[in-house]
Amino acid sequence: MKVKISYKGSTLIAGIIGELDHHSAEYIRGKIDSELIKATTKNVILDFSKVSFMDSSGIGVIMGRYKNVSKLNGKLSVINVNDQMMRIFEMSGLLKVIPTYDNIDVAMNKM
Amino acid sequence: MQPINQMKLEFSSKSNNEGFARVVAAAFVSQIDPTVEEMADVKTAVSEAVTNAIIHGYENSNGLVRMKCILFSDAVEIFVEDDGEGISDVDLARQPMYTSKPEMERSGMGFTVMESFMDKVEVISEVGKGTKVFMYKKFNSLSKE
Ligand SMILES: Nc1ncnc2c1ncn2[C@@H]1O[C@H](COP(=O)(O)OP(=O)(O)OP(=O)(O)O)[C@@H](O)[C@H]1O
Numbered sequence: 001m002k003v004k005i006s007y008k009g010s011t012l013i014a015g016i017i018g019e020l021d022h023h024s025a026e027y028i029r030g031k032i033d034s035e036l037i038k039a040t041t042k043n044v045i046l047d048f049s050k051v052s053f054m055d056s057s058g059i060g061v062i063m064g065r066y067k068n069v070s071k072l073n074g075k076l077s078v079i080n081v082n083d084q085m086m087r088i089f090e091m092s093g094l095l096k097v098i099p100t101y102d103n104i105d106v107a108m109n110k111m
Numbered sequence: 112m113q114p115i116n117q118m119k120l121e122f123s124s125k126s127n128n129e130g131f132a133r134v135v136a137a138a139f140v141s142q143i144d145p146t147v148e149e150m151a152d153v154k155t156a157v158s159e160a161v162t163n164a165i166i167h168g169y170e171n172s173n174g175l176v177r178m179k180c181i182l183f184s185d186a187v188e189i190f191v192e193d194d195g196e197g198i199s200d201v202d203l204a205r206q207p208m209y210t211s212k213p214e215m216e217r218s219g220m221g222f223t224v225m226e227s228f229m230d231k232v233e234v235i236s237e238v239g240k241g242t243k244v245f246m247y248k249k250f251n252s253l254s255k256e
Pocket residue numbers: 056057059060159163164165167168169193195196197198204205209210211212216217218219220221222223242
């Protein structure tokens with residue numbers, strides 16, 4: 001499990017690499033939240049292209065980050081979500097609050 | 112229908128065993144050659160049940176989680192059991208978005224995920240004794256009409 005942090009302007013791009021479950025959730029939370037407290041960060045894009053597995057623990061992680069980003073008046077979106085994960089996104093109601101896009105360019109344009 | 116194979120696994124209630132258990136279940140099921148999507152469904156459902164046993168059943172104390180898989184030519188039955196806290200109201204626990212641990216960033220979607228990825232989910236639980244989750248999935252890609 002790894003989180004690859006990069007920036008496009010003041011937008012934080014967090015690329016999650018590996019399996020997103022309860023075991024790895026704590027680490028991913030810590031990684032992203034420690035970037036969030038940097039004053040420069042405003043909007044956040046979570047890149048799921050390298051997530052090989054996700055269960056409901058992932059929903060908790062995304063919703064938690066969404067709350068933290070919103071508190072700082074930023075926006076959060078998720079990109080590159082595969083079909084299996086999209087089913088979990090849909091059933092959890094996450095899609096009602098968090099937009100998903102096909103790639104970084106679309107996400108950057110929309111945010 | 113007769114089972115063609117079965118296995119039992121017992122492991123400590125440690126979070127790194129979540130990945131271990133779902134990979135074992137997927138590997139066991141793979142011998143009948145279901146589709147990649149069907150395997151992913153099984154993997155996700157097992158991950159939910161095992162994670163629940165670890166974080167809710169044992170609340171991060173030490174205990175043993177048991178998993179049993181019974182394989183048929185076109186289906187699988189999976190049992191995940193703990194001897195932990197138990198659930199006082201199973202119907203409430205199974206509701207989408209219900210969680211007893213919102214402060215831990217849980218979404219309350221575990222049972223809903225199990226129900227939608229598997230064909231049958233049954234929960235038997237007794238407070239102070241433990242919880243038994245039974246799941247069944249038929250692999251439509253393998254069933255002969
Ligand atoms: N094995 C178990 N032992 C004790 N309580 C359990 C067990 N499994 C589930 N529960 C109870 O049922 C509730 C709902 O479980 P469910 O998996 O749907 O959601 P969650 O685990 O709280 O959140 P999520 O799975 O989305 O991270 C839990 O919050 C917990 O109170």
